Amino acid sequence: MSTAPAIEPSRSDPEILRATGDWTLRNAQALLAFIANAPDKAKDIDGRDIGKLDSTGAMLLSRYAMRVGLGLSTVEVQPKYQSMVDSVREICETPARSKTKDLGFRRMLERLGYSVEDYSKEILALIGFGGLTLQTMVRTLLRPARIRLTSTVHHMEQVGLDAVPLVLLLSFMVGAVIAFLGATVLRDFGAEIFVVELVGIAFLREFGVLLTAILLAGRTASAFTAQIGAMQSGEEIDAIRTLGLNPIELLVLPRLFALLMMLPLLTFLAMMAGLVGGMAVCAASLDLSPELFFTRLHENISVRHFWVGLSKAPVFAVVIALIGCLEGFQTQGTAQSVGERTTSSVVQTISLVILLDAAAALFFMEMDW
Secondary structure, eight states, X not given: OOOOOEEEEOSSOTTEEEEEEEESGXXXXXXXXXXXXXXXXXXXXXXXXXXXEOHHHHHHHHHHHHHTTOOGGGOXXXXXXXXXXXXXXXXXXXOOOOOSOOOSHHHHHHHHHHHHHHHHHHHHHHHHHHHHHHHHHHHHHHSGGGSOHHHXXXXXXXXXXXXXXXXXXXXXXXXXXXXXXXXXXXXXXXXXXXXXXXXXXXXXXXXXXXXXXXXHIIIIIHHHHHHHHHHHHTTHHHXXXXXXXXXXXXXXXXXXXXXXXXXXXXXXXXXXXHHHHHHHHHHHHSOOOHHHHHHHHHHHSOTHHHHHHXXXXXXXXXXXXXXXXXXXXXXXXXXXXXXHHXXXXXXXXXXXXXXXXXXXXXXXXXXXX
């Protein structure tokens, strides 16, 4: 039987309020009326005679208690309702945390420490994942029948063939820009002819492989992370392990082999496109014929510059493949995690490629190669 709720002064002490009846959602209108007509203050509220109490009634009881200058912590209820009342009190009476960020010096140091720790864990995870991939690759190469040629060729098409127009266009435009800027600066010294050497050395040693690696870092590493991350979210990785298959052999090695084969080829195409872009500017602005451009390039540019640039392509391919796949495996299973890991994959890959290129440039310069 439902009993109408009531709250009135106790007979023993008028400043102590006694709640009775059913404080439930069904009687919410009456409870709201009690809150509107509540006295200014009270000494205590006795809720032991409340027959039925649900979360809505506990919330309205909290509002009533706060209206009279108390709180749920002072309201005594039946033991069977105590845990629910405590939960409602934590939600309704706990002051909201300020959403304003602490921009103080100590907070800055805290964020810096968390970032350093996070990056350290990412580096260790990358090293460990690289070792696991190397171990799996050696075992697979010892048994060539386990190499998944169909998957490798599929990724070669996605990684290499589909990226050719973009690589050629951007390399051509960057080569043209370098030649134009070089001609503008060297014209003041009467040395426009050296634009040939500028474009040749820049693209053969640095820009060809660096532009290609950055393009694939944004295009391919993100695709690897999204693909594997979606499989992780759909529990397909767990299904692969349940079937007794190795996810590294099935998912990582085909992508790694595809990048190892296609990145050097794309680098070669980027070098040629950059040289053609520089030649086009020289022919249009400096009256240097294509024959003179390539003749001077052949006479003054050593082939070692080409090999120095091409030698960095396999290293960048390994970095792009490992980071892209690792971030996919680290996805937590939500769409938000897939997006965060994809962004992290692109940022890490581009940053590491640039750092490795700078270190390689210093090394080759010190070695006089």
